[in-house]
Amino acid sequence: MTSEWLARDVAARPLPVAPETIDRIIVGDSAPIRQLKRLIAAVAVSDAAVVVTGPTGAGKELVAEALHRASGRSGPLVAVNCAAIPAELLESELFGHEKGAFTGADRARIGRIEQANGGTLFLDEIGDMPPALQAKLLRVLETRRVQRLGSNCDTPVDFRLVTATHRDLCQAIERGDFRSDLYYRINVFTLCVPSLAERTCDIPMILARMISDHLCQNPAADAPHFDLSAIRALAAHSWPGNIRELKNVLQRAFVMLPGRMVTARHVRDNLLGMAMPDPEGDDYALPEAAPLGGDMPDPSAFHEALGKLGDIDLRGYIRDIEVAMIEAALDKRCGNVAQAADMLRLRRTTLIEKMKKFGIRRGLDA
Ligand SMILES: Nc1ncnc2c1ncn2[C@@H]1O[C@H](COP(=O)(O)OP(=O)(O)OP(=O)(O)O)[C@@H](O)[C@H]1O
Incomplete structure (x- = not known):
């Protein structure tokens, strides 16, 4: 199911969530951003997994936040950057652990997946997740249960998964770096954030x-x-x-x-x-x-305004604005050039030069 399909479908539908929620988070009114906001509004209320793609710094995390806020889910938004956490720590970070599960685990710790219960789990840079963890994540998505490291028990979890990557996941699958079964699990919808x-x-x-x-x-x-x-x-x-x-x-x-x-x-x-x-x-x-x-x-x-215009005589337009403002300032200051210059925040000599250039005589002949 692609964004293009969704774009066509949502164009005609009323928005299910208040657009102000999304507008507050994602700033912009250009055509690609308006389209993105409509897609977020349409997708937010479903539980379907979403992949957010786009170049670095374009606002993928904000899209995850907008999806979460507009979803009405009462739980938290929990964000994990898979590329920022060393591979050996990422597993316990995501899944949590029991006391004694590994050297240094001196107390039990709830993982990020469990923390996201009732809310949204945002996995940034999922393309950087090690293959062994990809398999574990797939299991959680299929069973909706999570097992802490060192535990034999599964805990039920209910979260909405949003992932982001600046990598091309299809290429990663071809290279054998990303599991195709996980890809189809996480990619029910794709939202593409446009570059600036x-x-x-x-x-x-x-x-x-x-x-x-x-x-x-x-x-x-x-x-x-x-x-x-x-x-x-x-x-x-x-x-x-x-x-x-x-x-x-x-x-x-x-x-x-x-x-x-x-x-x-x-x-x-x-x-x-x-x-x-x-x-x-x-x-x-x-x-x-x-x-x-x-x-x-x-x-x-x-x-x-300029975006909507065709050609414009910029020099002529700016000259007309300057003339109109100088004349208005002179009117307001009853022809006193020094006071008009103050009002326009120009030096008196600069104003006189401009007046001569534009043939404005008021206040100069006295
Ligand atoms: N539409 C926007 N209006 C205002 N600020 C924005 C907007 N989009 C992004 N930002 C700001 O730009 C910065 C980068 O955004 P964000 O972290 O969401 O990008 P990203 O695409 O997730 O980056 P990366 O690929 O590096 O993870 C953040 O400080 C964010 O607040």
């Missing part, structure tokens, strides 16, 4: 969420502000590390450009490149107030 490069229009939304999360955890932090050129530079990057890489870029921006307007040059030189930014801030250092003041549209709004 396939959904760069989600970058402004993801950045906004990451900034607000960062500010929640560090209320004293001074957030950087990404202008349209910065967003476009971010969208042009190839993102081999996907959202994890974007998170790192934002962390660098918090450290190197706090409270400053981040431009395309900063993105290229200081955030994707590692050069230190100019400490003086030749860009527009921001005062405490909102960068554009009052009700001005956020520059990121253009990102979406």
